[in-house]
Amino acid sequence: GLARFPFHRDLAGFDFAAQPSIDRGQVRDLATGRFIANGEAVLLLGPPGVGKTHLAVAIGREAIVAGYKVLFVPATTLVATLAKAHIEGRLEEKLTHYAKPKLLIIDELGYLPFEPDAAHLFFQLVSRRYERGAMLVTSNRAVGEWGTVFGDPVVATAILDRMLHHSHVVTIRGESYRLREKRRSGLLQ
Ligand code: ADP
Numbered sequence: 778g779l780a781r782f783p784f785h786r787d788l789a790g791f792d793f794a795a796q797p798s799i800d801r802g803q804v805r806d807l808a809t810g811r812f813i814a815n816g817e818a819v820l821l822l823g824p825p826g827v828g829k830t831h832l833a834v835a836i837g838r839e840a841i842v843a844g845y846k847v848l849f850v851p852a853t854t855l856v857a858t859l860a861k862a863h864i865e866g867r868l869e870e871k872l873t874h875y876a877k878p879k880l881l882i883i884d885e886l887g888y889l890p891f892e893p894d895a896a897h898l899f900f901q902l903v904s905r906r907y908e909r910g911a912m913l914v915t916s917n918r919a920v921g922e923w924g925t926v927f928g929d930p931v932v933a934t935a936i937l938d939r940m941l942h943h944s945h946v947v948t949i950r951g952e953s954y955r956l957r958e959k960r961r962s963g964l965l966q
């Protein structure tokens with residue numbers, strides 16, 4: 778499809794026993810796509826390697842099966858694309874492009890801090906989608922750190938205000954799945 782997932786992952790392949798901090802019921806509920814029908818936001822938060830992108834792709838797949846248009850975009854690509862379009866006078870066109878799918882998945886917000894200009898562009902997208910389309914955002918940064926991520930606490934607050942209004946937050950704790958597997962197989966101490 779048009780989703781542009783970075784890899785193939787599904788819920789059946791997710792080892793919930795390895796991540797006891799995740800509420801399976803909550804993830805199953807998200808996989809029904811009800812949050813998409815309601816135009817709500819999902820935040821998948823946690824340190825690197827705990828399965829945020831895996832779950833984002835798996836939920837996105839279920840959404841496609843349910844008939845929703847889904848677009849997956851890394852946060853850095855999204856912001857770079859909006860910034861370029863802004864310079865070229867095509868911002869409106871790109872905002873419309875990213876506002877269109879019923880579910881927009883924005884992956885790895887916070888791995889790099891945004892330029893101040895980027896925070897504004899991101900805010901425009903969030904405003905455009907607010908209460909119209911669902912968003913699923915993965916981030917390695919707690920919501921309290923988003924002011925730093927966006928480089929502008931005022932814009933960050935405005936973004937969070939909209940995103941958290943109708944939202945589902947899944948906070949994953951624990952260590953990286955791959956490191957854990959290596960440790961178990963004796964490859965790491
Ligand atoms: P994150 O996005 O949180 O950094 P990923 O979703 O990319 O982590 O997970 C890293 C790798 O480990 C991926 O290949 C993913 O499929 C796998 N993985 C992570 N958690 C689990 C899990 N609980 N069960 C099965 N595979 C997992």
Ligand code: MG
Pocket residue numbers: 829830831884885915
């Ligand atoms: Mg990831």
